[in-house]
């Protein structure tokens with residue numbers, strides 16, 4: 001953990017004003033250096049929880065890494081980090097060297113989550129906004145991500161401290177992907193995420209409709225069990241791209257629970273194909 005002398009949250013602007021400590025200016029430079037080695041950074045957001053945002057973030061990152069790209073997955077869902085469980089990495093912890101903290105690797109994917117620093121997975125994270133900002137900053141500044149083609153950031157649902165911190169800390173964000181489900185109530189919430197991005201001048205790469213129909217595990221046929229198309233309609237209304245739909249696939253939950261990478265373990269399923277098509281569009 002670095003020593004942060006500056007009490008101001010937006011330290012880059014503090015440095016510009018000339019009233020920031022040398023230590024803080026060095027830290028700002030280090031952050032810029034780390035970011036300059038990452039080609040694209042996308043943040044995966046949702047208006048509400050339970051729509052499959054972490055599932056989408058994990059599988060998009062995994063799908064990109066399977067194409068041979070160097071990919072990182074950063075989980076800043078500080079209060080409910082689920083990515084270690086999804087990838088079977090619950091027992092991993094972080095180690096570091098002179099170049100910084102080393103992310104945990106699964107295949108060629110680099111993963112960092114607050115879950116790796118909690119002593120007990122049942123411990124609640126009780127942090128106020130500035131502390132969250134500090135931890136998120138360290139997840140970029142103090143972590144040896146190396147040269148990445150893509151960093152996928154999973155933020156908690158809504159428009160709170162964590163997405164705000166990410167948008168403020170990363171001036172070169174490529175954009176945001178917004179996950180929703182077909183039900184109207186989730187679509188209403190996602191409008192807030194789109195507006196949040198527009199206000200912070202973060203490009204919206206597009207909307208993904210998750211849990212869109214049910215993919216039969218036997219024949220692969222997708223049956224619309226809720227009225228589908230809400231994500232597409234919403235994207236059109238908000239004038240942002242629609243990236244695609246991912247069906248409910250029982251293998252997603254099964255593979256997640258077993259800590260297996262769904263996209264590898266169930267490579268032939270319709271949902272796997274959707275993840276691959278969507279990441280291709282994003283890349």
Ligand code: ADP
Pocket residue numbers: 046048049050051052053054055056082210211212246247248249250252253256271
């Ligand atoms: P969020 O991050 O939005 O809270 P999660 O990604 O944790 O949601 O997903 C919530 C639950 O839904 C998990 O158990 C996950 O395995 C399951 N899930 C997500 N998307 C799908 C899908 N397309 N098909 C089947 N299960 C899914």
